[in-house]
């Protein structure tokens with residue numbers, strides 16, 4: 352069985368590499384201008400620069416040292432990759448994603464009841480052995496190992512069935528942005544729709560906060576979709592004759608909230624997504640990006656535990672798209688809300704994801720942080736997928752460092768563990784010294800010319816520090 356919980360290879364072959372379009376677009380976008388139209392973008396850039404270093408002598412605690420903030424999002428581009436789930440990092444090793452469960456920091460004390468600790472550590476979604484097969488007598492496919500092992504073409508010709516999701520297992524952790532990425536037809540939408548049974552799974556288990564989703568009756572499912580896991584679609588599905596405010600209030604109206612209260616709440620959320628002053632417009636009087644903000648506001652208004660995004664920005668032009676990505680990053684940073692985000696765009700996945708599940712032919716071929724996926728591709732398919740990503744913008748110094756000698760530990764520019772290799776190159780080039788990777792005043796290791804070049808060239812095979 353494919354346990355997608357860790358970085359895993361499940362039979363992906365070198366054949367059939369991802370389209371050049373995907374990687375090419377990613378590469379150009381990753382290296383493209385960081386400018387954003389939104390204030391969030393500006394803030395992010397500042398934060399990013401701040402992550403780089405303190406000066407050699409004074410070496411104050413580096414600004415980028417991970418805080419205890421909930422599952423940090425990424426300030427600018429893929430550099431936030433390692434922001435993933437907090438301090439432990441240890442990126443690069445396949446199991447490391449498991450080691451950094453962002454349990455609320457206050458729950459570790461001895462006096463905390465076990466039940467409270469369990470609740471904090473419990474994933475929002477837990478998916479195990481999930482299958483979705485379309486076609487006649489679909490149930491027999493996961494039940495029969497012979498059929499389950501067939502590739503897509505053979506399965507279709509033998510049974511008339513399509514296995515859109517094949518034996519997928521993963522957790523979505525509280526407060527993370529979990530990205531489901533893959534080329535068209537890889538099964539992303541089917542997988543995410545199964546989470547709230549907008550599509551009925553064929554086999555496997557799905558739990559939300561420990562509750563069995565497959566056992567829910569209609570009323571409970573409705574409650575799940577309305578209150579707990581709201582979806583933001585690519586086509587915004589706005590009501591054309593209603594104003595922005597009333598569109599946003601719609602979900603609250605359905606929930607039975609009174610008019611005054613829901614309009615007040617809607618006004619608040621409209622402001623939060625930057626649509627102040629447009630409350631009385633109708634969707635037809637808005638740009639695509641503004642309409643998507645209304646869609647986002649509508650989902651946010653019901654204050655769901657988790658937001659599910661189905662390629663929400665793929666119809667938007669690149670600048671607006673980037674703007675909306677910044678918006679999601681900002682909202683995530685401010686609210687720490689759990690998000691599941693579908694995209695076929697690698698760059699978007701690297702920018703937004705704390706962890707990424709990369710799908711191919713219904714399977715998760717690799718699940719890991721952006722740094723794990725770029726730094727340790729699980730197979731040739733993933734390697735080809737990430738080939739054009741500038742590694743130095745994703746890989747962090749935590750992965751690139753080597754042990755420091757006593758002398759090195761006391762001098763040189765200081766970097767936070769999550770600073771990118773790109774930031775380290777700048778520091779090393781400017782000072783001519785190896786840079787120290789500092790965490791709370793402790794030197795974890797150093798990065799020098801050799802290590803940094805190794806990352807850029809893709810020849811690094813980081814030795815554990």
Ligand SMILES: Nc1ncnc2c1ncn2[C@@H]1O[C@H](COP(=O)(O)OP(=O)(O)OP(=O)(O)O)[C@@H](O)[C@H]1O
Pocket residue numbers: 485486513514515533534535536537538539540541542695
């Ligand atoms: N209702 C259906 N009946 C039969 N096959 C389906 C159905 N819905 C999806 N599929 C098939 O399941 C596979 C996965 O489709 P899915 O829409 O989940 O992929 P995707 O990765 O979201 O693609 P895209 O990025 O193009 O939206 C595809 O082969 C698709 O043709």
